[in-house]
Amino acid sequence: MKLKSLLIANAVLLGSFVLQAHAEDDAQLIKQGEYLSRLGDCMACHTVAGKADYAGGLAIESNLGTIYSTNITPDKEHGIGNYSEQQFSDAVRKGVLPNGSRLYPAMPYPDYAKISDADMHALYVYFMKGVKPSSEQPPETDLSFPFSQRWGMRFWNWAFTSDKPFQPIGGASEEVNRGAYIVESLGHCGSCHTPRGLGMNEKALDSGDDRFLAGGSLNNWDVPSLRGVPRWSEQEIVDYLQTGRNDKAAVGGEMKSVIEHSSSHMTDADLKAIAAYLKFLGGNPPLQAYNVQQQQATEAKLTAAKGLSEGERLYIDNCGACHFVTGKGAPGIFPELDQATIVNAKDPSGLIHTILAGAQQPSTAKAPSTLAMPDFAKRLDDDQVAKLATFIRQGWSNHAPAVTKDQVAEVRKTLK
Structure with a gap:
């Protein structure tokens, strides 16, 4: 009986250890x-x-x-x-x-x-x-014909997806390959930053194709290329992903939720790996050569505040207090406008939307303050916004096409 009791006790003890190990x-x-x-x-x-x-x-x-x-x-x-x-x-x-x-x-x-x-x-x-x-029951997705026919996705998947596992980049460092894995898989950065084909497919799914992360369009916003990120240092990439801001830019559009819910929660090591990978890709030159003379000419005219065009006057009245006559803003607080990607985008919708609707940076662990840009939709009409945006896109070192009031009107329709 003693032996039996001892065996039972040992079995119970072993079972508790196993359960504890499973729980751990x-x-x-x-x-x-x-x-x-x-x-x-x-x-x-x-x-x-x-x-x-x-x-x-x-x-x-x-x-x-x-x-x-x-x-x-x-x-x-x-x-x-x-x-x-x-x-x-x-x-x-x-x-x-x-x-x-x-x-x-x-x-x-x-x-x-x-x-x-x-x-x-x-x-x-x-x-x-x-x-x-949660017993929450979300609304059912109900698309119009033929998109409602989900069985058709079988053929879309056959044409545009791959079951190939992640392939490390030969010769690249362990850090670069960690960044590549995050960006190409879980981070799904290519779903927004890679151009789409006629079938609304990503034209490339990994770094083996130069089209990967080469920029695209999302909800009428130009999405910038991430290949090399030539105007930013690795630390500036880390700062942006961690806090939604760096010395050159501040987050806007769809990227705000990415910062808020995803990248601001990443470890420093993973953020540095992402930055190293994006720099490793390279392949894209800067937006344009920095034009010192043109930048200085714009700054001097705004400083003198004489003979201003309507766009320049609107800038002084509405934007100058934060972005200054230099167009450089305040590092880590107010973003640069000179050479900024959103300013020089082929499609000005992102800039127009920001002027109309304003913007607010997310609160993150390392940057808890929520700095906000006011909206100007009620203060400025379509023609005024067009003239303001045109000046911003053509002042300092910027060389982007003019904005029309019809373009502003189209963006205004999308405001909620």
């Missing part, structure tokens, strides 16, 4: 998966302000129509609580749901296809055990 493993995987979900920016698309995290319902405007994000909490009725790990992986990396239906590539599965098996496992554990279930 799960805790570590949950922590890792939570971080990976930040790298993947899952929060930005699957969370609506005022509702549970990852409960879905965000309206995503696309060329096909409005797509609503899904509930990805472990709720068994409205979420993904019944997904096996393989079904979870197929949804994330292939865009295929357990019932065989296909996701639209608003879910960036063409990029997520490169997520490693180990990272996918950690993500699964996190979403199943680290996220609180």
Whole structure:
């Protein structure tokens, strides 16, 4: 009897050790998966302000129509609580749901296809055990014909996606390859910064193609190339991703939510790896040569405040207090206008939208203050905004085409 009792006691003790080890493993995987979900920016698309995290319902405007994000909490009725790990992986990396239906590539599965098996496992554990279930039922996506025929995505996937795993860059440093993995897979940077083809597909999915991260267009905004980021140092790239601002620029448009929900939560090492990778790509020259004489001429005229055009006068009255007569702004506070990407973009919609709607930097751990630019939609009419934007695009060292009041009117229609 004593021997039997001893064996039972040992078995119970061993079982408790095993359970504790499993719990510790799960805790570590949950922590890792939570971080990976930040790298993947899952929060930005699957969370609506005022509702549970990852409960879905965000309206995503696309060329096909409005797509609503899904509930990805472990709720068994409205979420993904019944997904096996393989079904979870197929949804994330292939865009295929357990019932065989296909996701639209608003879910960036063409990029997520490169997520490693180990990272996918950690993500699964996190979403199943680290996220609180929510019974929220988001609106159903209901696109018009023929886009409503999800089965057609099978052929789109065949033509435009790849199941090839992430391929390290031969000869590149470990840091550069870490950056490449984040950018090309979880970070899905190419979904916005790579040009799209006729099938609305990313023209390239990795650094093996010069079109990758070469810039594109998103919701009528010109999206800049990230290849080399010639005007920024590696530290300025890190600062921008970590805080939404650096000595040259401040975040705007869709990138604000990326900073807020994703990159501001990344480790310093991962941010430095991303910066090293973008610099490694190279391939793009600066916007234009810096024209000292033209910059000085604009500065001198604004300083004298004599014989000003209407655009110049509007700048002095509305913009000069923050961006100054130099167009250089204040490092880390007010962004530069001279040589700025948004100012010199081929499509001026981003600049027009910023003038009309204003902008606000996100609050992040390393930059908690939320600096805001006021909106001028009520103060300035379309003609005034056009003249102001034209001056900004042609003053100092800038050499961008003029803006028309019709272009301003089109952007004004999109304001909410």
